[in-house]
Amino acid sequence: MNILIIFISLVLIVPLFMAFIKKMDDIFLLLMSLVFLIGWIADELHLVPHFFTWSIETLIGILFINYLLPKIVFLRKIEITPIGKYSLFLLIYVLFGSFIYFLNFSDVLLGLRAFFKYLFLFFIFINSNFSKKSYKKFFKFWLLLMSIQPIIGCYQYFIQGKLGDPVFGTLNSTGIAAVLLIVFIMCLIELINQKKINNYILYGLIFLSMTVIPVFGEAKAFFYFLPFILFIRYFDQVFKIRFLNISRFLLVFLFSIYLFQTFFKIEIFDISGINTSDFVFSKGVESVQQYEGQESLAISLSERFLSMTATYNFLSQSPLRIFFGDGLGSNIFVYEERKNFSVKTNQDYLRKFSLSLFIQNMGLIGFLIFCFLLFKISHYSYKASFIVKDQFFKSIYSIIPAFSVLFLISMFYTDPFEDTISFSYWFFVMSLMYSSKDKTITLDN
Numbered sequence: 001m002n003i004l005i006i007f008i009s010l011v012l013i014v015p016l017f018m019a020f021i022k023k024m025d026d027i028f029l030l031l032m033s034l035v036f037l038i039g040w041i042a043d044e045l046h047l048v049p050h051f052f053t054w055s056i057e058t059l060i061g062i063l064f065i066n067y068l069l070p071k072i073v074f075l076r077k078i079e080i081t082p083i084g085k086y087s088l089f090l091l092i093y094v095l096f097g098s099f100i101y102f103l104n105f106s107d108v109l110l111g112l113r114a115f116f117k118y119l120f121l122f123f124i125f126i127n128s129n130f131s132k133k134s135y136k137k138f139f140k141f142w143l144l145l146m147s148i149q150p151i152i153g154c155y156q157y158f159i160q161g162k163l164g165d166p167v168f169g170t171l172n173s174t175g176i177a178a179v180l181l182i183v184f185i186m187c188l189i190e191l192i193n194q195k196k197i198n199n200y201i202l203y204g205l206i207f208l209s210m211t212v213i214p215v216f217g218e219a220k221a222f223f224y225f226l227p228f229i230l231f232i233r234y235f236d237q238v239f240k241i242r243f244l245n246i247s248r249f250l251l252v253f254l255f256s257i258y259l260f261q262t263f264f265k266i267e268i269f270d271i272s273g274i275n276t277s278d279f280v281f282s283k284g285v286e287s288v289q290q291y292e293g294q295e296s297l298a299i300s301l302s303e304r305f306l307s308m309t310a311t312y313n314f315l316s317q318s319p320l321r322i323f324f325g326d327g328l329g330s331n332i333f334v335y336e337e338r339k340n341f342s343v344k345t346n347q348d349y350l351r352k353f354s355l356s357l358f359i360q361n362m363g364l365i366g367f368l369i370f371c372f373l374l375f376k377i378s379h380y381s382y383k384a385s386f387i388v389k390d391q392f393f394k395s396i397y398s399i400i401p402a403f404s405v406l407f408l409i410s411m412f413y414t415d416p417f418e419d420t421i422s423f424s425y426w427f428f429v430m431s432l433m434y435s436s437k438d439k440t441i442t443l444d445n
Contacts, residue, residue: 024066025134028125029141031059035423036145040170050335056419057113060121067128079126081433083380086373087119093369094362097324104329111329111361115417118426126433135431136392142427145170146184149177150208157216163263167217174217175414179421181209182226183403183428186233190395203248210252215259220268220300221413223257225406233402265293274298279305284343303343303352304412310349311356315364325363333357355411374404377429384435396431403428 034056042050071078080088098108112120130138149169156162156169164174171177188202188209214222230249261267274294278287279302288298315321333351343352350356359367378401385397407425410416416425 024063024128025130025137027059027062027066028130028134028138031056031063032138032141032145032423032427034059035419037170039172039419043172044170053335057117060117060124063121063124063128068124071127078123079433080123081126083373083377083429083432084123084126086376087122090366090369090373091116091119094324094328094366097362097366098327098329100324101327101330103327107329107332108327109329110332110334114332115328115358115361118419118422121423122426122430125430132390132393132434135434138427139392139396139431142424143184143187146180146187147205149181149184150205150212153177153212153216154208157212163216164218167213169213171420173414173418174213174219175221175410176416176418176421177213177217178219178222178225179406179410179414179416180424181213182222182229182406183399183424185209185226186230186399186402187395190399194391194395207252211256211259215256215263218260218264218296220260220266220297221410223253223260223268225409225413226253229402229406232405233399264296266297267294268297270294271297271301274301276301276305278302281306281309281346281349303349307349307353307356310346311359313346314350314356314360321363323363323365325360325366328361331357331360353412354415354417358411358417371408374408377432378404381429381432381435384432388435393431393434396428397435400428400432 038048038053038055041047042052068078070076094111095108098111149171152169153167156167160166168174168177171180185206188206191197192199192202210226213219257268271294274288274291274297278298280287284306285299285302288302289295291298331351341348341351343349350360355367358370362370381397381400385394388394388397403425407416407421410421414421416422
């Protein structure tokens with residue numbers, strides 16, 4: 001059935017692609033558009049069937065055929081960049097885990113699609129002939145796609161009358177929106193420092209990014225993550241930042257917290273009255289319904305706590321699970337299963353959040369290898385930010401370490417392997433292709 005759906009998608013979508021594609025760069029721009037818009041168009045606006053989301057994989061396949069396949073067929077040297085060897089090691093490790101469990105090839109492919117689709121796109125990109133000029137054009141388009149999120153969020157709240165989870169822009173999740181808006185805010189701060197765009201426009205976008213979706217979408221984690229991630233990004237400049245700039249940020253941040261607490265009556269930084277002993281599997285979130293005013297926060301904490309407990313129970317059942325979980329592709333949360341999904345059992349808590357699902361598919365050791373990969377990416381980009389001369393790439397390289405930390409901690413909160421976050425992260429990392437040609441930058445120093 002899945003093969004039939006893919007075939008129908010190809011028949012319907014490929015001619016449409018060809019009508020808009022005049023050069024190969026257009027494919028990447030179209031791919032970026034689909035990553036940010038197709039899920040919203042299909043699953044929220046219902047303008048096309050859900051199987052049209054396979055157009056993302058179709059475009060990645062076209063890019064593979066054009067850039068990577070010829071090098072494989074003609075045995076040419078395939079570029080991997082300094083961080084590529086760690087990525088390949090992770091892929092080999094998790095595939096070996098699937099092999100020892102004798103999982104079906106189709107299940108393994110679903111696992112690769114769910115977790116590593118954009119890591120694969122990273123290898124395609126670094127073996128392409130995309131110029132720095134093209135990358136900068138793509139990045140500006142990424143900024144444009146992010147800048148419309150608060151605007152669409154305003155439409156969803158003020159025009160459609162939505163409040164809470166449905167206020168997410170085009171990103172289909174307030175959790176995903178919260179993570180990407182933090183990255184977007186860091187990019188806007190870099191643009192302010194470069195003085196290339198009117199500061200009032202940039203400050204306006206920062207204000208909207210910190211208020212619309214985080215407040216009306218009830219994205220509680222945004223208010224926890226933002227100060228932490230900004231501190232990581234600017235930890236070496238804390239005492240150099242002008243008081244006026246800090247005060248502007250604090251005023252908007254405090255105002256957004258005030259709005260949030262006014263709308264939802266939740267004291268997001270007051271968890272002292274929530275007792276974790278109430279978090280029990282037998283009752284699930286029903287065990288924390290008594291926290292008046294703090295019920296939403298108590299439920300959020302309860303679900304994450306029980307998810308970690310479920311992960312511990314899962315690992316303790318077999319030593320092999322610590323190394324490989326149940327194998328990549330053994331437990332994939334597909335779109336059809338998300339409909340009417342509710343958390344009731346130990347298995348449900350494993351599937352609820354990305355961290356537990358990742359460990360279930362690749363084991364604790366696989367997760368630690370993934371963390372090591374993110375560390376290497378961050379280490380390399382941090383060093384590159386001091387060496388590269390181009391201010392544009394210097395800014396991106398400075399953001400990548402903070403983005404890596406955000407990607408990691410968001411596994412406790414939402415699913416960073418969803419298209420928009422995963423694509424954005426590896427899109428940022430793709431920029432390291434240009435620094436890898438500088439032999440003075442190595443991972444070993």
